[in-house]
Amino acid sequence: MPTFKLDDQVIDYQPGDTIIQAAHRAGVDIPHYCWHPGLSVAANCRMCLVEIAPPPGRPAMLLDVLRYDEKKGDYVKARKPKLQPACQQPVAEGMDVKSQTSEHVKEARAAVQEFLLLNHPVDCPICDQAGECRLQDYWLEHSGKKKRMHDEIVHKPKTVDFGPTIVYDAERCIVCTRCVRFCEEVVKDPVLDKRERGNLGEIVLAPGRLLDHDYTLMTEYVCPVGALTAKDFRFKARVWFLRSVRSVCQGCATGCSSFTDYDPRNQTVYRHRPRENMQVNKYWMCDEGMLDYRRVHEDRVLSARIGGSTTTPEAALVAAAKALAAAESGKTALLLSALHSNEDNYALLELGRQLGIESVFLAGKPAGKGDDILRSTDKNPNRAGVLLLLGDKPPGDIAALAAAIDGGKVTTVLGVGSDIEDPAFASSLAKAKLIALVTHEGPVSQAAHVVLPASSWAEAEGTFVNGKGMSQVSEKAIATQGSSEPAWRWAISLAERLGKALPFKKAKEVKAASLVQGASSGVQA
């Protein structure tokens, strides 16, 4: 592999790389605002300027400048090298690049930082970006200088409503055009553009349009400063109080790698944001997925129920065990969920096997809108995982289960999952003795005879296999809510009440066991 030198460190590069790309791959950070690995190069922020030594035998490109000489009390003529933006300059073999080691670069970056903050409002205390803002980080790292301009700053529009999800603040904007490029290049919907120049520059909407495509929240996420803020997250939390876990988006079968940000103090999930995974979602996520975290707290079933009235988990377990024990042999069915993890489904499958249940069905959310960027029409994060668990015995669908109940072939159902493809089947489900491990209110919880509250994906670690057959682990963020337990744990408790013992007790054991059963064939992304 060819190499070049960055701050006297030898770095590999691939032909065609720019300096910042090669450095980024090698884990060396060159400060930048406008450059984004997934977008085209704009080279407008000038933060990534580097000094490049002239090729051997060639004179350096020097600029004539005036420098203030304190001793003379006057400006004197001086020369300094012409700096190059690292995001735009392709690497050449043996190139000698100075980033942090060059005094000229340091001076330039401090000056760029001073320029960017020249008209910036004193907004940190009320800005949602504070704590993860490049302006803050780079000021301390590269400038650290006090304000020299004491004139009134240039005022521009604040709290501009860009659409259903985004609010724009032109005063905080550094016009890096990342949002413009994202809409144009990734979503192919050029709804944003830049107008004016210099300190009047701002981002505007296309006439007659709103920022209302399916990836609007990504514009907020690519924004390196607090110019674009998400209405969903505005004034909800301070980021330095949040902790993150690596999770998997539950919105559809794409299974985007994500971070779930939660506040450990009140055990509340506040945000979902993309996690770089070049095999699955690259740097992006859709609005639907980023807002999907809200389901962790909305419409949850948090207590056990028998026949619609709230009861203790213990009483519900006893009732469930009684119903399962009393069922006529061969007339009990298992209903798995394409929304639940491998662990949950596997534990239920194992319980079913020990109880001698033959008929297995699979339900999930109905299909929805898809596109060729990220979104899949299958809105279930783990259909592929359940199918792998079942191997060569494909499950019946919800229509088949409804028909079996209506035909009297099934009288008792043990099911996991709150959603079915069509709520119309709920009336059939209600005819059977349905023991349901549900996370959310819905047709299943309404039809169930016994309801056991199951934990959502954010409250337990789980393995999910996406539409491409890639298996990913979603980590546990918050503690279980109410009297909910992970579905696999309910399966263990139910087995105990029925005098059976499942071959696992701990999260680790059920994870290991469910891997053996087939999901290991998925690629670990």
Place this chain on the structure above:
Amino acid sequence: MEPLDVELDETEVELATEPMLVNVGPSHPAMHGTVRCVMELSGESIHRVDVQVGYLHRGFEKMCERGTWSQVFPYVDRCNYVSPMLNNVGFSLACEKMLGIEVPERCQWYRMALGELARISDHLTCDGAMAMELGAFTPFLWMVKARDMIWDVMEEETGARLTHSFGRVGGMAKPPTDQFKEHTLAVVEQVLKIVDESEKLVLTNRIFLDRLEGVGKISAADAISLGWTGPCLRAAGVPYDVRRAHPYLKYSEVEFDVPVGTSSDCLDRFLIRFAEIKQSAHIVRQCIARLPDSGPVDVDDPRVVMPPKSEVYTTIEATIQHFKIVMEGLKIPAGEVYSYTEGGNGELGFYLVSDGSGTPFRVRIRPPCFLITGGLEKVITGQMVADVVPCFGSLNMIGGECDR
């Protein structure tokens, strides 16, 4: 007059031969904090003793490791709460050593002056309390009166009499007040006068002297092997003083003596504190003479020093600086350091480990009192029960430093 007792043949009296276990503390007026001494007595003499600290457990070090570096200051205030300023300065110096920064000259003199005032207050408390516990209540009031004058200066400078939280990484919370010099010089003069009077009050008292002289002796070798430092070690004749042996701040530029004892008993430990008060007063006067009236107190480094509030509210640069230091904490480069200063009772050391973040990874404190209390067993074994009080008093155990 008739004898009150019936005449008894002494051979018939059965004397107890079993040793007797006596529990003193953890909550007992003779124990200066929550310390417990389980003593095995034979008659009135102490055969064996087991000194137990640990009844005070705030989790001091763990508390320090959960906030930012600046948020440690209120905790070190509560370490030796009789001379909190010395702890503040000690911790500041440790952080500054890791950062590789040195505070401006004005700050160094200011820190020294305040620190020596704190040392005087520490020694006055120890000697006053010791006299009081032996029944001499007037000298106690005398010395605490002097201590209050010092605390007046502290209040004037820091806003608090006891727990100042006045140290900062890279400087002090505020520059010296305009009347600091005048006020301090006046107080030092008064304090020296009171110390002289107190000396006259107790040192001509036969009962007082009898209870201290030759009591609670310890050899220099034992004191060293126990890890003793400070006045207790110097009373044993070892002239080790961090200010002299490893000068920090401007201690190499001031004149002062390191008084040492000769007999290493309770009286020596009592007298050495009086002698050190006079030396500290001498240092304070030199600091006041050399403390510049103007100039910066804080280092000029935006990474560690808070910007002026007036700028925080009006300029974005200062807002960011404030935000970074308050919300994320000032960042100390990854590494470890052992930094030590002369505290009120000896070598006060901070062993700090930083992982480069805004929160200390490890704060280990070497409090002088913890090691000195470790020697209490050696000091009082073989002594009479009544000697426990002066021995314990002369070691000046500060409960907050024995937090384990």
